[in-house]
Amino acid sequence: MxxxxxxxxxxxxxxxxxxxxxxxxxxxxxxxxxxxxxxxxxxxxxxxxxxxxxxxxxxxxxxxxxxxxxxxxxxxxxADGDWRFDGDSALWIEPLPLLVKGKRNHTDLIIVDGPAQTVTRHKLNWFFEGDYDFGYQGPTECLAMPAVGVVLVAVARSSTLVTLDTHTGQKLDEIQLPGHGGVGNLKRLSDTTFAARNYDAMCLVDATRGLIQTSAVLQPPKPPNAAQFIGNYDWGSVLAVARPFSRDVLQLDPKTFEVIGRSRVLRRPFDVCMISENRFLTRSWQTGAVSLGAFKT
Known part of the structure; x- marks a missing residue:
C-alpha cells in the first residue's frame, strides 16, 4: 500500500x-x-x-x-515460456527481480531489463534442495540491492533471507533475522540497507555484511505463550507499524526502533500508509476495511 x-x-x-x-x-x-x-x-x-x-x-x-x-x-x-513486452519497455528502469510461477508450478526468479528488452529466468534450486516443508513453505517476496549486487529472497514461515547473485541467480549466503519466522515487507532504504518485518519483529539490515543494525520485537505473545504477528509498516518521513492483535499503530524512532507514539484504531490493522505528517490510513487484517487515525503532534 x-x-x-x-x-x-x-x-x-x-x-x-x-x-x-x-x-x-x-x-x-x-x-x-x-x-x-x-x-x-x-x-x-x-x-x-x-x-x-x-x-x-x-x-x-x-x-x-x-x-x-x-x-x-x-x-x-x-507465451509458451517466452516473456514479451508490450508498450513502453523503457518504463522498467533498473533491472527488476520478480518471483513467478514456472513449470510444475515451481516458483522461479526472473530479472527484467526493460531498456534491453530481456528477461532472465533463474531456477531456485537451493529451495528444493534445502530443508523446507514444500506443503507450507515457498518463496514469497524478493528485493534487489543493485549497489551490493544481490537479490534477497524471503521464504514463508522462515526467518532466513537468502541472498542471490544478481547476474547468475546463484545462492551466495543467508541472513538470519530475529523474530519467529515470517519475513516480508522488504524495503530498500539506501544503497546498502533494507528493512523487513519478521512475524513479530521489525529489522534494519546492512546488506553488504548481512548484519542486523537495529531490531525490536513489537508484538508480545498472548498468554501463556501464543505468538502474535505485527502487520506491515510505512517508512517515509515517519516510521509507522500496524499491529492487528493490539488494534493500534505504533510510531517508531527510525534509528532505535523505540516506540515514540501509539494510536488505537477501530479494527485490526494489517496495512498502514501515512497520508500526512501525522495522519494515517489502515486496512484491516482479513477484511480490508478502512480506518483512519493520527499520532499526537
Whole structure:
C-alpha cells in the first residue's frame, strides 16, 4: 500500500479471486473505488517510481500511471515460456527481480531489463534442495540491492533471507533475522540497507555484511505463550507499524526502533500508509476495511 502525493490517492490491491483488482482511496474525498484486473487470480500492487505503479496479476505484470490507473502503459507477459513486452519497455528502469510461477508450478526468479528488452529466468534450486516443508513453505517476496549486487529472497514461515547473485541467480549466503519466522515487507532504504518485518519483529539490515543494525520485537505473545504477528509498516518521513492483535499503530524512532507514539484504531490493522505528517490510513487484517487515525503532534 502506498500514497501517490500528486493525486492524493492511496493504492493497494483487493487481493485474490474473481474480484481481484486495484483498490484506491481518495484522501481528499475520503472515498474508495476499485478497478477490475482481467484474469482474476492473485493481484498485487507496488509503487514503481514516481507517479507509477506496478500491477502483478495471474497473466503478467503491467505498469500504469497513478493519474490514469485504468490504462496500461507497458505490459510484460508470457507465451509458451517466452516473456514479451508490450508498450513502453523503457518504463522498467533498473533491472527488476520478480518471483513467478514456472513449470510444475515451481516458483522461479526472473530479472527484467526493460531498456534491453530481456528477461532472465533463474531456477531456485537451493529451495528444493534445502530443508523446507514444500506443503507450507515457498518463496514469497524478493528485493534487489543493485549497489551490493544481490537479490534477497524471503521464504514463508522462515526467518532466513537468502541472498542471490544478481547476474547468475546463484545462492551466495543467508541472513538470519530475529523474530519467529515470517519475513516480508522488504524495503530498500539506501544503497546498502533494507528493512523487513519478521512475524513479530521489525529489522534494519546492512546488506553488504548481512548484519542486523537495529531490531525490536513489537508484538508480545498472548498468554501463556501464543505468538502474535505485527502487520506491515510505512517508512517515509515517519516510521509507522500496524499491529492487528493490539488494534493500534505504533510510531517508531527510525534509528532505535523505540516506540515514540501509539494510536488505537477501530479494527485490526494489517496495512498502514501515512497520508500526512501525522495522519494515517489502515486496512484491516482479513477484511480490508478502512480506518483512519493520527499520532499526537
Amino acid at each position: 502506498f500514497l501517490d502525493p500528486a493525486t492524493a490517492t492511496v493504492f493497494d490491491s483487493t487481493g485474490f479471486g474473481k474480484g481481484a483488482g486495484i483498490w484506491l482511496w481518495d484522501t481528499k474525498a475520503r472515498r474508495q473505488r476499485w478497478i477490475s484486473v482481467p484474469g482474476g487470480g492473485s493481484v498485487r500492487v507496488w509503487q514503481h517510481g514516481e507517479g507509477l505503479m506496478r500491477v502483478v496479476d495471474s497473466s503478467g505484470i503491467s505498469i500504469r500511471a497513478c493519474a490514469e490507473p485504468d490504462v496500461e502503459l507497458s505490459r510484460l507477459w508470457t
